[in-house]
Amino acid sequence: MIKLAKILVLNPKECSGCRTCEVVCSLVHVGTCNPARSGINIWEKDSIDVPIFCLQCEEPRAYCQDICPLNAISRNQDTGALIIDKSKCTGCSLCVGACPYKAISIDPVQKVAVKCDLCKGDAACVRFCPEGALEYIEPDEARKKTTRQIMGIVSLSNKEVSR
């Protein structure tokens, strides 16, 4: 069983939809500003914004890892993050379809799969989020929150956010 050192969590009510996380993610990973190449993506519906990012599934094997025909996805031993090896990835998109959270996309420039790698434990999106909507916290603390926050996402999409 793989343990995550810390967990990236979302406070959906705090997200203002500014997409700073998308820009900074692309800037620190590929050196350009391009939300389409980011490992975190804001989905907006009726003015409600939800950032979607990889939850680094803690199952013995994650769906993306399971389905990858080239074994291009492996665990980072320090953070527990699932990392895509760009040199192996062919951009076949199987992982994109397999991810239940729609957290993987294809980089339109390099044509390889891209997802959150937790920035080796110093997540840039958390550092830059002006609203404090993203946190990178201890697993015990996160587990207390996660269920509620996933519920938060569901209820947000139905616009039943508590006031």
Add this chain to the structure above:
Amino acid sequence: MTNGWAGKILRVNLTKGTIKKEPTEKYFPEFLGGKGINTKVLWDEVGPEVDPFSPENRLIFGTGPLTGTLAPASSRTNITTKSPQTGIFGDTNMGGHWGPELKFSGYDHIVIYGQSDRPVYLWINNETAELRDARHIWGKDTQEATKIINDELSDPKVQVALIGPAGENKVVAATINHRLGDNGGRTGTGAIMGSKNLKAIAVRGTGDVNIAKPTEFTELCYKLLSTPNPYIEIIRGIMEANDLLYKSGGFAYGNIDPMPFPEMETDYIRLMEEFCRKYKMKDTTCFNCPIACKALFTIPEIGDVILKCEDWMNFLVRCKKIDFVYNAKANLLVQKYGLDLFSTSANIAFLMDLFEKGIITEEDTDGIRMEWGDVKAVYAMIEKIARREGCGEIFAGGITKAAQKIGRGAEKYAYHVKGLELPNYILNPPAWALGAAVTERGCLFRSFAASLAFMTTATYEKASAYAKQYTPDIIDTIGPKYEGKARQVAFFERDVCLADSLGICRWLSQWQLYGPIDQDAMAKLVSTATGKNIDKNMLSEYSDRIATTIRAFNVREGITRKGDTIPEKFFREPSFKNMYPKLDPKKFDGMLDDYYQLRGWDQNGVPTRKRLEELGLKYIADDLEKRSQN
């Protein structure tokens, strides 16, 4: 050249239906950024013989080298044209997510000219750009049309800038709208888009905006983002901001009347708090913005409304009705029809004032009694103005033409500068008076030096304290005196011009006195992003070159010192509780003299050959000279 900039300009000829590309480099290094290059294109291609509504007029969308980057509040698009409302330089600035998306698609600017023979919309999908039939969305409101376009292109991430029925009908107060709550509001750019039969520009981009020095740039942005900014607190607590303005006597009520009405004192703050408690869903923002000045409200009988800043005031204080649900509905209506909030509320307040004074009766307004605070009359008039129905037709050409049509002395109560309606502020403080008089596009809240008087709140001391910390260069210009105001106004004009050119939001510049992005920070941001060495002095020169080119454009259209004035009522009446005395005409003239001298314009407000040549604009000096000889 590809760092910072996307690199290309898209030129769309609607008459022929052709689309061309040219490099942005063509205009750099002479002109910089969104507003800069827009200005240059307008000067070059739109002469005084061009009527605003003729196919030859240009509608130019421009982003800056920082738009779409990690630079804080990098969401802005500048939209420039010859204004149908004023006949001079027309310019407006829009937030949201459209500008960044344009950059990601590979373009910095779009220059639109000609006129399509049927309604079309422009669809830009990365490299490819095409004109598509828009007959099925012509006549639809902005929200509905956006949804149809998004469905048609089957991508929710497509960003759409479009006009509503007001723009289609060429009402001069028409806006170019984007998402709910984002629009390019003033000077009637939407009417120009309508005259060209262009309903919308839909953009989707997945390309890179490259940064020359990514690590340095990222750290610089982090520093700016994490700098404590008093304004963020103030704008988010909009209640305090409005209370401050109310107490400072800065508001104008009804039709630019300095006297508050009784409910303003008793109900405004209380009802606003109640409204927020009941309906506020969350804060919301434009692209990459730490301020989040907008908020989403879901009101059962109305639906979703996004309110920010001025949306909280205009319909309430202008039409003298403190009811926030009414205000939300009126705001939603102008956004759906694509009408400018300032102009529309000013037009309605003008009618209510004339009705009260007995100059018009319900016979002039299709049987509607234009009484202060009558919400039904407000809703009805918004619709009539947008659709040019019945009495709404009189406002199709703006407040000056409306007053002429009404006659009977109505002109006296039509308050405007260069044809553009006043925002709901008094202009008695000298800095505001000068700023409003010389502003390039007619009286606009956003382009006159708002901040210092804004902060006066009974205390010039407070403004001084901020200035000491943030803008020491102009600390000696603060206070009720007339001296030094030219320097103060020019300082803020530079700031605003640079923010609009670079593509960042003015709210983070020093325009509000204490924004973290001062001109040093702007220079660092643009240098690390583009890899060009641009320092503070160069930026200052860029802004002066833009301001002087705009002035030359306006001179070419017939604006001189005579046009640089404000309604005479401010020379006649002091403000509420005499907080600001009536303006002294001699001293006002003195401020104008100072301002022209500082700008290098002659005493008639015409840029001198010397100044133009210093700025590398010899061709403008030659052009002006040739025209003055003919």
